[in-house]
Amino acid sequence: QGQLVQSGAEVKKPGASVKVSCKASGYSFTSYGISWVRQAPGQGLEWMGWISAYSGDTNSAQKFQGRVTLTTDTSTSTAYMQLRSLRSDDTAVYYCARDGPGTYYGIDVWGQGTTVTVSS
Amino acid sequence: QSVLTQPPSVSGAPGQRVTISCTGSSSNIGAGYDVHWYQQLPGAAPKLLIYGDSNRPSGVPDRFSGSKSGTSASLAITGLQVEDEADYYCQSYDSNLSDSYVFGTGTKVTVL
Numbered sequence: 001q002g003q004l005v006q007s008g009a010e011v012k013k014p015g016a017s018v019k020v021s022c023k024a025s026g027y028s029f030t031s032y033g034i035s036w037v038r039q040a041p042g043q044g045l046e047w048m049g050w051i052s053a054y055s056g057d058t059n060s061a062q063k064f065q066g067r068v069t070l071t072t073d074t075s076t077s078t079a080y081m082q083l084r085s086l087r088s089d090d091t092a093v094y095y096c097a098r099d100g101p102g103t104y105y106g107i108d109v110w111g112q113g114t115t116v117t118v119s120s
Numbered sequence: 121q122s123v124l125t126q127p128p129s130v131s132g133a134p135g136q137r138v139t140i141s142c143t144g145s146s147s148n149i150g151a152g153y154d155v156h157w158y159q160q161l162p163g164a165a166p167k168l169l170i171y172g173d174s175n176r177p178s179g180v181p182d183r184f185s186g187s188k189s190g191t192s193a194s195l196a197i198t199g200l201q202v203e204d205e206a207d208y209y210c211q212s213y214d215s216n217l218s219d220s221y222v223f224g225t226g227t228k229v230t231v232l
Contacts (some may be wrong), residue, residue: 022224035221037135037166037223044122044207044209044223044224044225044226045160045166045209045211045223045226047211047220047221047223048224059220060220061220062217062220066211089144092146095165095166097166103153103154103213104154104171104172104213105164105171105172106154106158106168106170106171106172107156107158107168107211107232108168108177109190110165110166110167112165113165
């Protein structure tokens with residue numbers, strides 16, 4: 001069925017970077033993509049971007065282009081999301097989630113979430 | 121702000137039927153892109169409830185159903201139960217936004 005386990009909570013200062021990891025197990029990692037979704041306190045879900053675990057191709061929301069880097073390590077079935085130039089409004093829970101194949105199946109497996117707090 | 125609009129809240133008594141709308145446009149739902157629905161219980165990660173407009177993943181009760189028409193989609197919950205009290209989000213794909221996924225604004229379902 002699959003499971004995604006994310007790295008622990010982070011506290012960062014404005015202007016810093018954060019890198020969140022997401023380790024997959026229980027399924028063929030390269031047969032799916034990984035989407036990253038965040039949720040600010042009391043707010044809705046916001047899609048950040050997607051990476052193909054097979055090819056490494058990425059696509060990110062316009063809002064995050066230039067500030068987010070998505071990567072994978074197929075040898076360890078781990079996906080990474082790095083967000084740079086952090087601001088206070090980047091404080092949120094960040095989720096990785098299994099996506100696809102294609103757009104028909106939706107996002108069917110979610111990590112537990114990683115809380116990132118940006119504060120001076 | 122999201123390009124998929126949902127009502128902020130919906131409520132119903134146990135056993136009743138409630139519906140949640142998700143209104144988009146010709147660049148997302150109206151273009152025929154798949155619509156998915158997620159349930160998020162307090163303090164938990166979202167859970168896939170409906171995929172491909174109207175399909176339920178294994179384990180999702182048949183009380184939940186999805187439909188799509190034109191530029192809108194809907195999620196219906198029949199026989200509302202206390203444990204259905206949660207936030208619900210629709211999701212689709214938008215060709216105007218760098219070919220991005222988009223989530224709806226979210227709807228809080230309250231069981232009276």
